[in-house]
Amino acid sequence: MSTFSGINTAYSALVAARAGIDVVGQNVANVNTEGYTRQRLSTSSIGPADAVGLFSGGVSAGLGVSIDGIARLGNVYLDARVRTASATAGYLQVRSEAMRTLEDSLGEPGSGGLSAQLQEFWAAWQDLSNHAGEPTAEALLLAQAGVLTDRIHGLYQAAESQWSEVRSRLGSMIGELNDAAARVADLNARIRKTVATGGSINELLDQRELLTTTIASLTGGTVRDLGDGTVEVLIGGNAIVSGDSARQLRIVGATELAGAAGAPVQVEWSNRPGHPVALDGGSIAGAIAMLAPADGTGTGGAIAEAAAAYDDFAARLADQVNTVHRNGATTGGDTGLDFFEFSAGLPPALGITVKPVDGSGIAAGAAGSGPRDGSIADALAGLGVGPDSLDDSWAAFVSKIGVAARTELQQSGLAQTASAAAGSAKLSSASVSMDEESVSLMTYQIAYQGAARVLSAIDEILDTLINRTGMVGR
């Protein structure tokens, strides 16, 4: 046992206590940093030196404390849970937001909705029936028909612009995804290098964790540890990031609602054109589901389905009104006239227009029943009544959208709750607790004081030995 061995032990304790205070400092400094995972100094005791040589013998104390490293107190299972929950929440949130926008664009139930305009339209026919051949009633009918077609155009345009908006959001989401993938690959490379040189990778891991969570909430991508500090991020079973290389995704397909049926929007690997990526969830999958074309059975993308419903409504309105209107005669005696017509090259909901420009094109009366007859106008007003009327089918459509929106909102709410629960479970385990850090700080401070006391004790002993030995009686 060396004379100075105790000094070294005390020194190692001083260093460890200082290092501990430094780690506490880092934790406290990052108490509000997003994605920061708390760190702990991990130390171990150093045993006594092996007893070899002539004067060995007896027991001796250990040689102090060794700083093994700075541990990152993350929990991979909680991290994985956060990723899964955010993938589901991201998927449902995009859908529920789109459904909310869609149902708000209907303006139902209210005076601005299509149902109210339709009711006014039928009432205008009834008024014309009462005042057949009178310019005021004719002008009122034409004005109301114009308001109705404008409302149908407006609904379709709202669907179109909502589709374009989701489409451009999808573009920025893909951009964010590609950026995140490239940065994960970059971090992978830096982490591998730092591990090889023995440095601390905790902060790099925090950053990478944030990025993989972003990728998961965008695409539902899963993370696989490759063992050398790097991770692989998989989307639909294929790696978007593997080691230090990242692949890019891109969107193909229509950029406007009009082309959606011909060229469905999908995401594919940049280096493998023509092969759509099977997404497991996430907001990109949600956006693609909303952008899907209508499929004729009502199970396609909600926006395109709504647009198809508007088209169907416009076509049925024109068909029903024209069928009756053709039987009628104008005050001038003309028959076989259409009331609604369609502009060529436009979807029905956008192309529907009112054909007559003045009363001479309105056939309010039955042929041969006198010029002031209003029986055809009355029959047209009657189209709004009945079990299979346009009003009823519109109410059913609104109700259907309402049910879909309600379901999506509820599901999204549940997913948000689950995601928040996963997030706070992760935060509970990984975030910095000020109380804990205060206690740690106190502990290390006291440890430092203790080590200093040991040092001064040894110093006094040596002083006694060196300066005061052999001074008896002097």
Next chain:
Amino acid sequence: MRITSQAMVRSALQNLQANMNRLSELQDKASSQRAINRPSDDPIATASAIRVKGEQRALDQYQRNIDDGNGWMATVESSLASVTQLMNRVRDLTVQGANDGAMSPDAKEAIAVELESLRDELLAKANSTYQGRTVFAGNSDAGVAFDAVPPYGFSGTASDSVQRRIDANTTVRVDADGSSVFGTGTDPESDEVSVFALIDTIAAELRAGVNVSERIAQIDTRMGAIREQQAVVGARQAQLQHAEETNMDRSVSLEAQRSGIEDVDLARVILDLQVQQNTYQAALAVTSRVLQPTLMDFLR
């Protein structure tokens, strides 16, 4: 379980957010006074609300139709009442003129002149209009039901009628057929002779010294036709009145339905709002107390 201030802040924020959400929903309801602000609030009730509003709008329109029909009917009815009075006078004069034994040609001429002026009054009544439409000529747009000069041509068509819709399945005729009230025939010997041609014939016969007692029967036939039309018009007016009452009842019950679907229960919403406000304030107060202290505050 380990709790950190960050986790607490996060969950406190979430709870406050949820409280705010509920508060804003209730505020929406209280300020708009509507239980359904968008379809997803209650999809089934939304569809019902749309249907009920459609029925209400249709009912309003039926009421307008009935009001318009009432205007027509009132015009027809008052015209027919005047026509009956005029016809009574025509009949009196004809009876008077038929007693030709004691009557000078001057007196007969006076009767003939009065008859002609009665004919003009009858013509004016036959051409009565409501809002610019002749009420005895169906859907004609000729402006007059009967020409003012012989042969007093009728501009309407007997089969045409002016109908007003009083509910989804029923229409009511609101005009009267001028041809059956006044007649359109020109042959003075037939029963179908128009009342104007008949009066002309009577006046001519009086002047010519022919006895007109034969014509009284024809006048009676015509007056019978007029009374018949009066009865029909009265029955239709009763129908309109009945429809009006039914509509009123239906409108009240529809409004109750609409209100039941769409309107909020104000007392409940205000109570809920108060409770929610208290909850929110409590949450704020508790959060501000809980989040502040850490061990840092107590160590030195």
